Amino acid sequence: MNKIVFQGRWSHRLRSLATAGAVAVRVATRRLLGRRRVESWSFLFEYGTLYIRAQFNHAFRLKADISASRAYFDSFYSVFDTYPDVEVRASGVGEPRGHWFIPAVRHSDATLLHFHGGGYTFHAGVSRHFARILAHSLGVVVFAPDYRLTPEHPHPAQLEDGLAAYRYLLERGVAPRRLVLCGDSAGGHLALMTLSHLARAGLPTPLLTLGISPWTDIGRRGASQFGNDPYDLVQGYMTLQFAEWLKGGQDVSDAELSPIHQDYRGLGPIYLQAGGREILVDMIRDFAATVAEQGGPVRLDVWPDMNHEFHGYGDQLAESRAALDRLRAAIAWAAQPTRPFAADALTECDTLSLAARDAQRPPRHGTGGREQGAGRRGVAARPASSVPNS
Template sequence: MKKTIIQGRFSHKLRSMAISGWIATRVLVRRALSRPLVAEWPFLVEYGTLYIRAQFNHAFRLSSDIAESRAYFDSVYALLETYPDVDIRPTGQGEPRGHWFLPRVRHSDATLLHFHGGGYTFYAGVSHHFAACLANTLGVAVFAPDYRLTPEHPHPAQLEDGLAAYAHVLECGVDPATLVLCGDSAGGHLALMTLARLRQAGLPKPALTLGLSPWTDIGRRGRSQFGNDPYDLVQGYMTLQFAAWLKGGQALSDAELSPICQDFSDLGPIYLQAGGKEILVDMIRDFATTVAAQCGQVRLDVWEHMVHEFHGYGDYLPESRDALARLREAIAWALGRPNRFAADACTECDHMGG
């Protein structure tokens, strides 16, 4: 680990460190007995998956006090890498809340508008760190808005903030032909819902939309949503709670708040990535099929043994390194630059056209 963050209330730190030690021991013993959870995983992936799952589960048990829940989840976490060559600048007064992540060396003239994950309820330290990872790895300027969270702010707060952030980036002088819309998990949901509302808002479409393990249906969809619980760091029951918090007691249907029920025709290319062991993979597959049926441009790549948001392992893991490299190539492709954005064995759906 490059850096471990330990912060907050003593009881939270103590419990988190105890859980970390217990899971590390459990994983080491199981692997010594040749019984890893997934044979293809190195130790760190198994440990990381089980640790984050345990942290999420306990955070949910604390959710009657959502501030305490968030503080517990952020009490102890590790960073595999830091990014000193990325400058982080908060937005100013009168601008949408958020941060610009500006790499000192840029490899593309694209600008990435990135919505963080966390079920619309958490904005964890690792999410802030992941925005820096994207800026550094992709070599692009990244704007990550600090959109309003549930349960305090149900729908349509997040969509309003997403559209405001999109308009803000354009007002900063970014050409829509170089603008890439992006999001992971619930942030992927927000990216796709924002994309679907651009016409209504009178805003131009982006060059490309990226969905990293995106949440595409807030209801029940696909066997993986609960069937992959033993392998993933998030659990099926959490998606239903996140959906309830998003609705906030309003008379809203799942279809109204689900990207899979929106129209994406003529909204530009959408590139999706998922892990084959994550709970959302089946709904992501269904979403790709739906967009293709609308004659939209869409590609889905799935890494068979990976979990939700495996991109966070960065350079450490070959699969995450490959996924991030493909994002870089997809951006080059969308901007008409030389690229190697081609379908291969990971590609399950390819309707990108030229």
């Protein structure tokens, strides 16, 4: 069941409605003339990309009043399926502020700690829908904290909130072997930064970390950051502004706040997904290569014609269905590395296969029943455990 949201100031609503109409006419006209943005894109995907981009661009024109900017972006949007099988519950007293997403059918006893995207500045209504998609498609309980936003709360507020949410789930009774870190876009940045800071916070490593179109370098990196502007719903200039808001005028380097410059040795498997048409794809490729060079188990799958966070189309798009299926398969694989999770034509980087082969080898004498290579890569088989009652 589709849902249309039309809310807030009438000036915002009417401008958004006019933008939607103008984009629809422009896309239809171009396609009639044989000028599709990307040949494989459907009308719906091309329209959605250009409409969201137009909304983001105008929201940035309002950045002097960040509340107005957020309100404008949320004034008119639609979601394709409300997933009524997923129960949504606000966090209670004593819990980090956020929401639980509990699917009727569970494929795993894992709990997903998911950080939403939005450049650390926006927490749009579509973010909760994205968490709903993850709960439904992955068949796991999802906790999505409402971490503090920039520019009101620059670094380290988001990292503090990420670590606090992780610590809370452990205290609640979620075992590390059943805890999956996840994030999309800036939320992917937060998931990877949280992962890199676990040891110094005295916290254990999760079962798996998932990065969905993650922002891996807050500086300038790769030709795609600006070269893919015509094909993406976010633009290269936005990443630089988000970075400035994250730093908040503090004397802190880009490297200090970028996952690509962190050490991921011994922190468990990382599975990344990206679209070949998104602005972040080159930095995501570089990040995957960096983790692989560190000896970490990492895999990157890239859908060539897709753009940023194409997963948001849920069941409505073949590529998003396939990507979500792979996220579910990655969780199953991490819980039992002997399960198949083979690389294919979409896979651009893969050291997870090495970890899986290690897990299948017989144990060496004197290793306590665990093969040394698998332990070094952090993906030894983990026993199942029950999810705490939500």
